[in-house]
Amino acid sequence: MDLAIEASGLRKSYGRLEVLTGVDLQVPAGSVFCLLGPNGAGKTTTVRILATLTRPDAGTARVAGHDVVRERHRVRAAISLTGQYAAVDELQTGAENLRMMARLSGLSRRDARRRAAELLERFDLTAAADRHAGKYSGGMRRRLDLAAGLAGRARVMFLDEPTTGLDLASRQAMWDVVDGLVGSGTTVFLTTQHLEEADRLAARIAVVDHGRVVAEGTPAELKRRFGDQRLDLDLADRPAFDAAAAHLGSRVVQRDDARLTLGVTTDGSAAHVRSVLDEIDPAGTAVRRFSLHSATLDDVFLSLTSRKELAGV
Known part of the structure; x- marks a missing residue:
């Protein structure tokens, strides 16, 4: 099985507080993997380690085939990370945001324009391309944020509670976008507080509590097991x-x-x-x-x- 993410024995503490106590994960390439858990269970810390933003105290992890500690630059070149709130420049238009991110990812001016146009169409934002992002609705800003994360053609996309604050219609539109990402070969690592979202999107789910994985399987397997x-x-x-x-x-x-x-x-x-x-x-x-x-x-x-x-x- 081709794995986009694999982690073994991840541990992380802040002072006396143990946040992760030995997390093991295997995420098949080209799938949606969901990490579920209550607040404080260790979800965000796991994402930060896998995205090279935090070093683990112990254990190993590889993302897109590269070690997250020894090959941080290669991991970063292969991933994108979208947090709970849209991080777009509201003073720029949607097209300008995407061209900027494409240029920061190393594309030429010509290729950046081409990539921005592709993403605007893919995320149904072409009609709003020349509108300042500050005038976008919440759902449009989230779509623009996701599109910006793909400006460099990321192989693995980390989505940390991507539908926070969205209404039902916008959430369903976002689910369609995630389906499209996987259809094009992108691996999506998702954290969410919406259980129906995990049920709808994820091929596999890991439930984490008190810093460790307490169960893992497909949604159907977990329901049968418990x-x-x-x-x-x-x-x-x-x-x-x-x-x-x-x-x-x-x-x-x-x-x-x-x-x-x-x-x-x-x-x-x-x-x-x-x-x-x-x-x-x-x-x-x-x-x-x-x-x-x-x-x-x-x-x-x-x-x-x-x-x-x-x-x-």
Whole structure:
């Protein structure tokens, strides 16, 4: 398998704070790989190491075939990095932004103009090419930011929460752009807080928590591994809700205090559902109703990461 990114045993600490405690990754070339995790789990530090912005304390990593420490200049020539907020010059037009980035990537004036025109068309910005970027909508600025990252024909693109602050329509347009990048052979390494985004885009997902990878696989594999079905229980009153939550403990993967609803993973069989109901409601008075749902990445995420950290997600 041709790997665009491979990392082994990455560790990073800041003082006494251990941010990464041994991260291993393998990202196939020409695919979308998503890193999921709660705030503070180590996602951004991992991206910074892979993009040569931070040195690891231990471990090794190669991006586009080059070591991120010993061959930093070669890694940087092969990648682009787009952060959570669009970094474009709002005083320049869209075309000027792209020509500038192409020139900084080493292209001649003629080739920079040609590359800018290609990217404007690819990202549906041709009509706004001569408009100052400061007058672009949020979605247009994000598209321009992505286009600027490709001005040097990057082989690997790091997208750190690229749809932050975008409305649903703009997010869906961005997803189409990412699909197009992969279709042209670019490898996309994505971090996101939107689980449906990971489900929609990623060929493989790694879930990171407390500085280490706690699970990895395709979206379908992760859902199967951590429960194909979710059993939602609507409790009759607050005492019944509190008692059931305390009894089920870590098996609870979703909790809605306002609606007095708890969600637990199940294999979907009648025997298992009956067993759970008998376990928490032997008298048949605590559970008002129950329902079965297909497992989602939300369920996987909640099963794998700490409840305290998830409160801010």
